[in-house]
Amino acid sequence: MHLGSIVKERRKLFNITQETLAEMSGVGLRTVKQLESGKGNPTIITLEKVADVLGMQLVLQIKSMNQ
Amino acid sequence: MHLGSIVKERRKLFNITQETLAEMSGVGLRTVKQLESGKGNPTIITLEKVADVLGMQLVLQIKSMNQ
C-alpha cells in the first residue's frame, strides 16, 4: 500500500474533501490529487504538510517491521 | 532530529562513506550530502532509495508516538 492510499484513507476517516485538505495543509489541490492517486513523486515537505493536517508524521524506521 | 541526521547516523553504523551510499543507492553524491546536512527538500523517491540501502523504510504513522 503506497503513501497516497494511506493519505486518502486517513482523509476519508476525517470526512473531508481533497479540496479541504489542500486548503488546510497549504498544498495545491492538484498536488493533493496527484499524491492520493499515486501519481508523481512529492517532496518531503509537501507530504509532511498533508500528513500533519491528518495527524500523521513521516518517519524513517528499520525495515520489515510488522505494520 | 531530522531525517538527514537519521540517515547519517545509520550510514555510520554501516561504516560506509557518503560516496559509497550514493553509488549503492543510485542517488547523486551531491544529493546525499545535502540530505545528510539537512539542506534541501528531497523527494520521496530519493529518500526511499537511500533508506533502502540502509535497511530502512519511510512510513506514515499516527502522530505523537514515542520514539
Add this chain to the structure above:
DNA sequence: AGCAAAAGTGCACTGTATTGCACTTTTAAA
C-alpha cells in the same frame, strides 16, 4: 435513474530538486 459534488487528468508555466564540477573545510589515522 438523475444530478450535484468530488475526484481524476491533459496542458502549460514556474520554481526548485538533482546533479556534476571545482573548491574549502573537517575528520581521523599514522
Add this chain to the structure above:
DNA sequence: TTTAAAAGTGCAATACAGTGCACTTTTGCT
C-alpha cells in the same frame, strides 16, 4: 602534527515537482 580521505558548499545546467485552469469521469445521495 601532518595529511589524505571524507564531508560540506557555491555555481550553473537540466529534469521534474507544484500549481492553476479547464475539462472528463466517478461517486453517492435522493
